[in-house]
Amino acid sequence: MAKRVEASNVTAYYGGFKAIENINLTVEPKTVTALIGPSGCGKSTFLRSINRMHEVLPGARVEGSLTIDDQDIYDRDVDVTAVRRMIGMVFQRPNPFPTMSIFENVVAGLKLNGVRKKSILDEAAEKALRSANLWDEVKDRLGKPGAGLSGGQQQRLCIARTIAVEPQVVLMDEPCSALDPISTLAIEDLMFQLKDKFTIIIVTHNMQQAARVSDRTAFFSIEKTGDPGRLIEYDNTQKIFSNPSVKKTEDYITGRFG
Amino acid sequence: MGETPHRSADAGTGGTRVTQSHEWPAVLGACGRGTSQHPFPGRAGLGGGGALPRSRKFGAERAFRGLTLAAGTAVLVIIAAIAIFLVAKAVPALRANTENFWSYEGWSPNDPQPKFGIGTLAFGTVLSSALALLIAVPVALGIALYLSHYAPRRLGTALGFLVDLLAAVPSVVFGLWGRDVFSSPVRDFSVWLNQHFGWIPLFGGDGPFGASIMLGALVLAIMVLPIITSLSREVFLQTPTANEEAALALGATRWEMLRTAVLPYGRPGIIAAVMLGLGRALGETIALALTLGITFGISFNLIQNGGNTIAANIANAFGEANETGRGALIASGLVLFTITLIVNITARAIIYRRREFTESAA
Secondary structure, eight states, rough: OOOOOOEEEEEEEEEEEEEEEEEEEEEETOOOOEEEEETSSSHHHHHHHHOOGGGGGTTEEEEEEEEETTTTTTTTTSOHHHHHHHHHOSSSSOOTTTTBBHHHHHHHHHHHTTOHHHHHHHHHHHOOOHHTTTTHHHHOOOOOOOSSOOOHHHHHHHHHHHTTOSSSSSEESSSTTTOOOHOOOOOOOOHHHHHTSEEEEEEEEOHHHHHHSSSSEEEEEOSSSTBBBBEEEEEEHHHHHHOOHHHHHHHHHHTTTO | OOHHHHHHHHHHHHHHHHHHHHHHHHHHHHHIIIISSSSSTTTTTTTTSOOOOOOOOHHHHOOOOOOOHHHHHHHHHHHHHHHHHHHHHHHHHHOOOOOOOTTTTOOEEEEESOOOSSSSHHHHHHHHHHHHHHHHHHHHHHHHHHHIIOOEEEEEEEEHHHHHHHTTTTTTHHHIIIIIIIIHHHHHHHHHHHHTTTSSGGGSSSSOOOSSSSHHHHHHHHHHHHHHEEEHHHHHHHHHHHHHHHHTTTTTOHHHIIIIHHHHHHHHHHHHHHHHHHHHHHHHOHHHHHSSOOSSOOOOSSOOOOOOHHHHHHHHSSSSOOHHHHHHHHHHHHHHHHHHHHHHHHHHHHHHHHHHHHHHHH
């Protein structure tokens, strides 16, 4: 249930603007990898190119190759919806479907895949909500609107919705930036548990968070505004935060820039 | 791209600045009115200092409140006035009616023995409007979805503008066009339907065909199309991008994304749009007066000459109506008023039922 993600020479554009250039990076299965770096350095762009969500924006495109266990997801014959089913995504702001109940939100992905049987959906919903540490809080009100939950609960609901389809890889785009510290802690704990099953890649602005949750850390940066983002350093999290090999990484980690 | 924290921080400071700049003119205004000789009374002026001024008894605030109250009350007064007018004129005519107002099939209120019944008219009104919606709603939603989610942005805007233009065509033009141009293809189509599907009662009969409920409903459908299209397009465009991306990221195709995120989110808006369209269809007068065959009789046959509606009947019959005749037409207007009221209340009820979900969406 977890796969290796391998990016080689990934370059992504927004129309004529080159957002990231020649990113080479390998993410091992069942690890948490953090992408850090200053604003506009392209870490979210890179994240979104891993599940082909980048190309959803008009004029956006990706070059280079991205493989999931040696399958090229940018291959011409690959069904993009299958890629996205295999690689789940949690967004910066909690985005449960406002018209759906908690239950409907969790099983939305399954329903899209044609699962209709009530017993299977019930079972999957409970499993996903338990994995997202949300079951005890919502089990008595599964029929209530998902948007009625608190921000932290909504984000865990979105995580439950993502893992309900049992993806191989889970991408998280600053999943805690809209949450309070307690909810943030709950999500970080959750990431620890989830990496038993999934490959997790998380974008974060919070370096303590990166240090706490990740096994490996990738540092992205740009020379100046308008330049494409590049991968500066990629190593074990401990190494990055204690003894980075690139001066720029050290400057960023110690708060001297960015 | 992770810029949100920065942006929100900026918004915070911006907010304070805005509040300050709002207070400036207000304070200056108050000073200018002569409570103080100097526009900047000392350094403490803007923040207060000195005794607090008394609140004004008659200020712009109070005047504005009075104005809005008057505007709000006007709605009630107008509705009550219309209702009283309709009832007062209708009752004498209804008393003079020698047949049952609900069941009699015919309309001769000008006779010495007035005979008229609303049944056929109400039936024709509801049938033609329902048929028009049946045709228009799927097409309108298709156009709206295409314009909001499939068409390139520029093309979408241009086409949207064209659709709005269609709404600006006067109904009498639609009526004339329906009668003089559109009726002949509809007649041919009706004959074809009659030949091949004549065994279905809807398409039965021996003719003549053409000036039928079908023609009226088609013209009505074209007339309500732009309203439904442009309102639902607005609603679809308001779907939060976050929800659309959530659906796509779960592996939805574009159509599945529309079904999961866009259509449910827009549901109350779609219902409102359809109801507005229905309102226009029910009340449409001249286009139907020109296209329908004008007969009195309840029949589900869609293609034979015939059909009539309350509004079309008022337009056709008002000219040569006497006192009782006018009263009878006004009574029919009252029934139309009630039908539209029921439609509106139903729409509200449908929207209200899902309130819990739609409110948290906003």
